[in-house]
Amino acid sequence: MEGNYIDKTRVLDIKPLRTLRPIFPSGNQAPPFVCAPPFGPFPAGFSPFYPFGSSQVNEQTPDLSQAQHQPQLPPQGQHQPQNLSERSLATPSRPLRSSNGDIEPVESTLKRKTPKKRQLSTVNFESGISVAERDNGNRELVTSVLMRFDALRRRLAQLEDAEDAVNGIIKRPDLKAGSTCMSRGVRTNTKKRPGLVPGVEIGDIFFFRFEMCLVGLHSPSMAGIDYLVIKGGDAEEEEPIATSIVSSAYTENDRVNPDVLVYTGQGGHADKDKEASDQKLERGNLALEKSLHRNNAVRVIRGLNLKEATHRVKIYVYDGIYEIKEAWIEKGKSGHDTFKYKLVRAPNQPPGFATWTEIQSWKTGKSPRRGLILPDLTSGVESVAVSLVNEVDSENGPSYFTYSTTVKYSMSFQLTQPSSGCGCGNKCKPGNLECPCIRKNGGEFPYTGNDILVSRRPMVYECSPSCPCLTCKSKVTQMGVKLRLEVFKTVDRGWGLRSWDPIRAGAFICVYAGEARDKSKVQQTMANDDFTFDTTRVYTPFKWNYEAGLADEDASEEVSEEPQLPLPLIISAKNIGNVARFMNHSCSPNVFWQPVSYENNGQLYLHVAFFAISHIPPKTELTYDYGVSRPTGAQNGNPVYGKKRCFCGTQYCRGSFG
Template sequence: MEQGFGSEPNFFPGSIDKTRVLDVRPLQCLAPIFPNPPNGTSSSAHPAPFSCFPPSGPFPPGVRPFYPFLIPNNSQNTTSATQNQDNLGSDGPIPAPVPLNSYMTPKSRAQGRRGKGKRAINATKYVVVEDDGQSDSQNDQFPSGFSAHANDAENGSNSELRSGRPRRRRARNSDDFDVESLVNSFLMPFNLHEFDDFRRSNGDKEIVRTILLVFSLLRRRLTQLEEASDLATAIARRPDLKAGKFLLTKGVRTNSSKRIGHVPGIEVGDIFFFRMELCIAGLHAHSMAGIDYLSVRVTMDEEPVAVSIVSSGGYDDEGDGVDVLIYSGQGGVHRSDGQMFDQKLERGNLALEKSLHRANDVRVIRGIKDSLSTGKIYIYDGLYKIRESWAEKNKSGCNVFKYKLVRVPGQPEAYSVWKSIQQWKDGFARPKGVILPDLTSGAESQAVTLVNDVDNEKGPAHFSYISTLRYSKPFLTSKPFSGCHCLGGCQPGDTNCPCNRRNEGLLPYSSTGVLLTNKSLIYECGPTCACPPNCRNRTSQAGIRVRLEVFKTKDNGWGLRSWDPIRVGAFICEYAGDVISDAGDFGSENDNSYIFDSTRYFEPLELIRDSSAGYNKAPFPLVISAKNCGNVARFMNHSCSPNVFWQPVLRERNNDSYLHVAFFAVRHIPPMQELTYDYGLVPSGKGNKGKNKCLCGSENCRGYFH
């Protein structure tokens, strides 16, 4: 068993510490095991015939397991039951791929209480990694009796161990926060405590978005708290699994009734960053297995029928084009003990074979590498039909099943969009209607393409591109701030860092630039701080990280979208321009589309229902003009149901305060989907000044904006 450097073995009850050095005699010195006579007399008086039993059981009456094979009987029974359900390999039961006390096997309250916020890890069977704002997913170091399509491993390791940096003193112990209360605090504002059976079985767009939002809020909060806790560095953090476990335990899920075809509330092209999101939304019920199926009755018998598959690179899945997928079956192949077996026509494989003959639709979720992290992104690519199946030898000489799936025509583009974008990035093709390959002229680290494939307009009105906000004079503060002295960057839970203390002792960002907090104001490191430019607490100062495109819309002028997928909470850009004293100083009413006014009223986003009132009220009245000078943010259009929100960010230097406006994703945003935010409403005293007709087309459209 491998352990990370400096780690301590951590086992669930009933497992064996295989790292210990055992004082054992040579095998020939051990006496054979004889069952004890049922009457209790000694075996020497009534010798029994020699019997041989597997070291791990099961054992007949009178025979007990011996160390190091000693496992409690209840553990054996639980293991056997679990394996018989899901883990049948090609030659019988195989070890479970996850510890039995994980989210896949609910435990009683008494069994599961081993300390708040802590989870035992069976390192011999399941290796997990730290979630640091990165993607999913299940690690691939478990027996491959499960489909390799489940091996969506985030093969990372603890960042502090890799870098060799010593751990800073933590602000709090893991027992300092009650996870149960934390979960309830996120469920309460969304009225999810009384989640009825109908919504569990049948969802819609609002329900799916709400559940995924709560999962994201909870996962990010757990990430932030656990980073600042006193957990050992070698114990991996999986807040995605913890968040999913708590929601499933409380019944907070939807589309739990399996069905053939599309899932209510989920659109073709939607993206997910965690397998748990697929589960709680009902798109794919299994967090690990790659084939999901249901049983249908045929005369007096039942047979399995596939409803969805996840193709995430465990096998060499490929096809003749973006609408064809060659999918490998599950099971067999190569076990962790080195034995190799052929796949069997059972469970998921049998379900795919039955779906071939029934010609029913199968949902396909494609997993691809996330370019911004070590995880995967899951794309719902719509409905496919299985056209043919066959068996062939793989590289190891084992028989595997192959299934050819063809996409049902007439569906919106999904995976094909990703393939086109990759060709653009590789230089093999270019988007239609390109006017400028880089609108910023090198001012940003990422090029911003200018595209118009709608009409003959050659571009927006002239402006000078700047990447940050320009102040004529800063705001004054009553308390001077000299900055932090974190030469290696601010660290989570470091109580000596004054920037951490200003953020209630918690770093607001993950290492990948994901916003972990939902406070009304974020304090970032300022000009007098000693930390480097790549400090996590300077996320909004690092510029854009995704490949953006300014494009001509059909009805709303110029808009902004991204070539890259954007995960919920990810930083997108800041609003750059010139700080002015009042929106009226900017000019005529026709020019107010290039103004950002923090004094407007902003309807509370569902993202921050658990926050105090007035969340989007900046602590200082800030008005920005981007007419003459600005960045890509000036092209973001209004929506009454936006996918982007703005967050006040404060940077201080001595007696001066500089307030900035940073934009973050409300939810996962697929590539080429327009980025929008709520422009807000002017105070009632200003009447209808600057009112414009809204064309956002959302279900919650107010009909106008300012």
Template sequence: MEGNNTVHASDSVDKSRIVEVKPLRSLAPVLPKNIQSCFPAKYPSGFPPFYSFEKPQEIPLPKEAEEIPVDAETAEEIPVVSAKETTRETPLAAKVTPIRFYKSSVDEEVNPRADGDVNSFSEGLNGDECVDSTRKRGTENIQNCKEFLKRKKNKKTREVAGDGQSSNIGVNPSRNADGDHESVNRVLMTFDSIRRRLCQLEDSKELNSSHAIKRADLRASNALTCKGVKTNLRRRVGVVPGIEVGDIFFFRMEMCLVGLHGQSMGGIDYMNIKDGSKEDTVALSVVSSGVYGDDTEDNDVLVYSGQGENFNKKDKHVTDQKLQRGNLALDRSAQRHDEVRVIRGLRDATNRSAKIYMYDGLYKIQDSWIERGKSGGGIFKYKLVRLPGQKSAFATWKLAQKWKAGSASRNGFILADLSNGVESIPVSLVNDVDDEKGPAFFTYFMSLKKPKPFGLVQPSFGCNCNKACIPGDLNCSCIQRNEGDFPYTANSILVSRKPLIHECGPMCRCLPNCKNRVSQTGLKQQMEVFKTKDRGWGLRTLDPIRAGSFICEYAGEVVDRAKVCQNGEGDDDEYIFDTSRIYQPFKWNHEPGLLEEVSSNVPSEDYTIPSPLIISARNVGNVGRFMNHSCSPNVFWQPVLYAENNQSFLHIAFFALKHIPPMAELTYDYGFVLAGHAEGSSAQRRKKKCLCGSAKCRGFFG
């Protein structure tokens, strides 16, 4: 491995750049003061064992504190183990405070280097302008939970959703301790739906100032924690059920809620375990933010910096990191040859102050040493090597970045821009499967060709806003048509599926960059059309995509429904989109019971389309024509209406159903026609065998 961060005997390195290099296990343990140890005169090879210390005094809990639920942002800053378990192995055991009396350090100024790979608290902001970097969320979360308990006490018999649906909130109780793919998806989608709704409310100033919080992700996490909407509560070494290598997260709290990484800020997650007759501290996962020189040229190697200060600003003197907490856990995991989960953090290209986290799989600690930091203090370094045979994740992301920048040659590369300049972001064409040089000829077009107007009870002739439409401005006619809600957050994320979304259009007086024109401005992510192994051409993204992000419009020619029914003109057209098909129902909007104070405005997810719309993209279309079918898709469609030339036109816009990692194929549900058609009818002929490979595959589509 190249680079000056890794040191072991077999490497040839410039050791003059590493001051006082020592094996990590040669360090003496840091023991609490006034604790009598009983180590033997000689230690076996490796790190000397700790023996039982004097039992610390119990700290009485205030009655008020006993009623406060444990919160992910406060309690999970330390391992969820009893004080008795912790005293055996952790040098700070004599000072351990019971978890429910634990005061979050975020009530004080947070030092981004105070906990090794700890991210500054602003790294949890991820794009919504309703967010700011307040660090006072510890007491706010406690206050929110206390308010929830008060409401619950006053309304003991009240059902959460108001109609007896409390059992539908959260995950199956059997999946609380050990999750699966379905429970993980449900928790993540529930979290993000609440976060989007809170951002919408904050943008429109609908929240009361006493309840307002700029960190919508923290309030969403708090709501789920208070209601017990979490999964994988059983802490474990190794694989976390339901989470796949390559999954991405836009907020740390998402990882906490699904059990991937239990620390809302700390870079090292660890716990105490029993190993025969003794107890040990082991590391579970690490988050590498890529800001401490952790990355190497080898994407399967991570050189991780330990946690703790190496410069005391108060006393103005250099200090060394201590072999305690996460550092001690990593050392013990190295001795035990345990697997450690690694989460990589990368800057969000759309918001440079935010991070996106990718689960990169299981690693093992191969080497460890001490290195002098810039301040002169000693820093623990750990070399983690990725276990072979795992799906490529971080390496694929880095490769996609090189392809975007044009700095890497590609196997099967055909064309730099399939759109021929129509899109502001180029769409590359790639085939590394066979010798086909490209799809059949078509004309690239960003929207509908020759659309037909749709009659409405109240025709839409545009709003009279002078600049841009402002969320919460009920004088805006477009906001009125959306039942008083602005459909998108400040960073253009769709808040909720609705029967019909009314966007501003060419007839509106607001500026062209109005946030209510999301579906009319073309691609936002860089994509490529590629040849699949068994499903023809497909579409995938080179960028990470957040849930609710606009993907593209389904562009093409509007087809007369009567001709399709009478002559079967669409039977051989593989590029037909038909709003009258049956689509698998799913829930994407927020649960009202999780936000009791704002539970009155939950839009229906059943589409209301003035009349059926059929679009053919065979001869004219955009990248939407290349999206394949899946019974478990990551994209969904939403009807959008806006006015042009004194008439209203319906469009089909696609949005991300969930977070989508780079190089993932984009798919949506093609739906199927109504049952009951006679054998040999056009409906039967259009049915095709499904090859999506999903666990929920229904076997056919069309």
């Protein structure tokens, strides 16, 4: 490159290293270096390395010799969550409770609950995924695989929190969970292909790279370019073509035109032992160059660094199909040659990365929020503002109500129970069975270190506000709303709720605030109340917790995921409520409710808390199952029908609710 002139032909003239013939030693020489896939099979004398050695089951690497025809792009439309009730995810966590619900006594000499060492299961684990489904997935299967991975990851994180951590050691439950799922066959779309991946939708988000590996979106756990070797040309020589790239760089051009990406090739970076060097036209770089000539589609995943309440997280956004338009060489910051590739997003695709850039512009004030009615409908009651937006019609907002963050109990509804708090000092420690906050949850924290719910339980017991813990991890629902939520007008279901922020599976969203009612006294008025949460309704069961077999734990220690409350709880948000009153019903929801209780000043406070079923991208409507009322005198097993017509439009719509 001289001056401002860039020679864009240099990439095309370089001979690929693939043309070199390998030279093998003769019989009396030492054997060549053995390179085995991370999950085996392994030659004699070789063994798997961390984190790929957590299972006895090895899986063959997929056949990469054939590329599939590029599928057609889907019509532009809204993402629809799928039914999550088909997959059984059992929880082995068992609370220390007797048959009548009381806490079982524990001997005073027992100071700590020592976590059990995970032993490899002696019984063959059945993934429930057939060979055909492992090669080619669908939306329901992709959702199930991601749920099973994250359920296991949360459990491993819980176990690691319970162990005495050694300073300086970085724990990676995502790697352990990913390698376990990979080796046990909890995966899909193992057959590599360019273009779209069955069951993975544009706009899907991932919090861990292993998630993309398990669903076949991007196979390398570290490399930014994934490629496939195919037959090409008249000589039938093999050559690589790119299937997907992960771009973690964010420039001003990405905000101005999010449909154009300038991607830097791989290699040439300095490390502890080597100096920076020119990038070479090999492996992923060669695959991108070949894809330019073949004009084949490349999947693009955008990596973003986001700041949460206490730490930064990496999010990966699947942005759809791109085409490589140009390739050239330019000098990098180190003064060495780097490959540059210009990719342009294919038209008529659902929004992906553009949604993120739009929201970022709203947050920074660089562009106004179209259709904004109120910047904060809570008037400062919530620590994070909740916008009110209407982009559909001229309605100025919902009917008037008083905003509250808690449940208001009447005098006749008070629940009294002595509250002793705990004497743990600075913080409650997992396994300390003398701590009443830990005992009630079976000796384990219900949340991971980053406030993620580990498992659904009949009841989650949080620490009392009177607990002296300064850094307590068991007061998640008492801390209020942390997400940037937005109440918006839907096309056919009134007002709805969504988030500007990505939501991780198991993350707390909000509680259902309002007035606690006695069902026997409000039975007649409930029919006209569209803002009532009734715990006595019949809810479609589903499994969300980790599988004992996948976690190498005893399935006999499972506890029910069905909510259990000491008495029926009816909450009306018609006159007093919070953002939860705007969440619409769906027969295939992305949010579930979990009963939570804590004690304060001699009272037991019951709450209905909402958590994310799976990862939820920004601007995706938040929905939960309203359930249906059981007719008077109905017996178990009789069909139950709702009173209101359902407009959720999902594949598994029941047709009614309420």
